[in-house]
Amino acid sequence: MENTLQNNPSYKLEFQGKGNDFFGIIIVNWLLTIITLGIYYPWAKAKKLQFLYGETSLNGDAFEFHGTGKEMFKGFVKAVVLFLVLYGLLFLFIYLKAPVVGLILFYLGFLAILPLAIHGSYRYRMSRTSWRGIRFGYRGDKKEFTLNFIKWIFLTIITLGIYGSWMSINTRSYLLKNIRFGNIEFNYDGDGGDYFVLNLKGYFLTIITFGIYIFWWEKDLFEYYIDNLSLNHNGKEIALNSTVTGGGFFKLAIVNILIIIFTLGFGYAWAATRTLKYIFNNIELKGNIDLDSIQQTEENFKDATGDDVSDFLDLDFVM
């Protein structure tokens, strides 16, 4: 963008959460979850997400997470049933003295659940996230994504993992390109080959430097994620740019570890808010989309099953 027009809007992404507040939420959640023998977990998760989203702001206006404990609880129950059925099948076949068939079905089931969980998770999270009342949305097609995902996994397996880089970037591209923020579209330009080279370089340099390079590797990966991401609307654009540094990640990690060790884990909340602050405050946005003109376009979606299954599988939300 050469022509820096005077009416080009400016953007600022920030995380302002305080460790003290987050600590309160974690502890109250913990207490209630223990007292209710775990039943409170979905509500606790909703409260935590509401806090984290709410402390993240764009141009001074906070993001909001509208998901509720009740929605997540329903999803949680469905996820439990799903896993019970899967394990039930496995044990049924073991009982029928056909453990191999059971295991194959079990893994195939897992493989099928994985993309469905990711898809469901994106649809739910995006639909329940808003900024100035304008919802995000995920428009990926369930069948298309599932088939692609299985194809990518298959390719990854037969190439002994080499295709993994392409799989990661393809998945990420598919998910991000299908995200809408009102009538604004997301776009991701990453390429599996570049990502592969990046990881190869990171891996070897980390070994050569006895692990020190890992922070610079991390920085490269983060940069690759953010710098290839952009928002588009009617030919206008907002480009994202990462300003994190390897030294910054290094300092962040060392201080976090010290905080956690010396507080015997109590300091987790402060470590987490420091991390989010560092990450969000190091994402620059530049472009010419007018943030006052975003229109509500995305529908409501309240089924949290995919999100809960992802939670069970310990999938990170951001791919």
Place this chain on the structure above:
Amino acid sequence: MRTKTIGVFYDGISSLSQEIELIFNQDKSAFTFESQNKESNYWELTSVGFDKKGKALHLYHGNNPIQIIKITDSHFIANLNNFRTKNGHLGFYYKLLNLGIKFHLGIALFIFGVIGLCYVYIIPWVAEKSVVLIPDTYDDTLGNTFFEQNTFLDSIDVNKTKALNIFAKELNLKNTKKLKFTVIDSDIMNAFALPDGSIVVYTGILDSMKSYDELVGLLGHEVAHVNNRHSMKMLCRNLSGYLFVSTILGDVNGIMAVLGENANTLQSLSFSREFEKEADIEGFKIVTLNKINPKGMSTLFKRLQKESVIAIPEFLSSHPVTEERIRYIDKLIKTESFHSKENPELKRLFEEIKK
């Protein structure tokens, strides 16, 4: 009573901010305002969601779309909060959250304390009691797995094994399952019991023995491990301790999980000491039951303590002989009444094993 402030309204259709005059009517418990398209809005207090964002307060209304009003007037916010508190509109969650950091730290310490107590006292107890539920056959499987995985059995001393089995048959070992004794040709000064009733004795320890009552003491100790299913108990305790720690802390963060795992290892060491003591006492009873002199046990322990004992995998119950254990046995010898008499048959068999 009515209070007014200026707020920013988002209508859920566009991201454009609209400045509005927001009126809170306390008598009706409702907000009213006019949006920029001259539409008048009426929001009942109970249908509004509240969220504190720094110094600002966000009001949410509706479901599809969600409309938002942002207010920053601290006076208005304070009034509204008072009204909601007075009328019991604040949920229990926010009451807990508003108690402040000191209270939260207190809760955290309390939870840690309870978890600690559970971990040290309740979990091991439950785990040990629940061993009854595990069928005996599982002990056998466990023992067999160990045998299959260890090639040291190549060096079995067949003759001594045969002799040791005959020696053991002469004794009343109070055993509940079939015992199988094996002698391994090795300098290691040790012996161990497997959960399936296999008891392995190294020639190193046999050679060091001066009298058959020492051997009876050793067998008594090992058999007590089997009779009390110590291996299985240890496994259950370790496993449940590990599960407990990782369930509680695993969710918090990785470092805590690592700290927890190490704590579990320390804990399991003390379990093992406890089981050793139990086996010593039970072993002592077996010795006296067979009218054997328990001094042999004490003599053996003292000799083992002098030689450094090479450790064997933890769950297989190795025997670090400590001062404490020797003192304990010596005390039992003094306080318990027992009759021992010379057993020529055992003596003869012992000589055979020693050959």
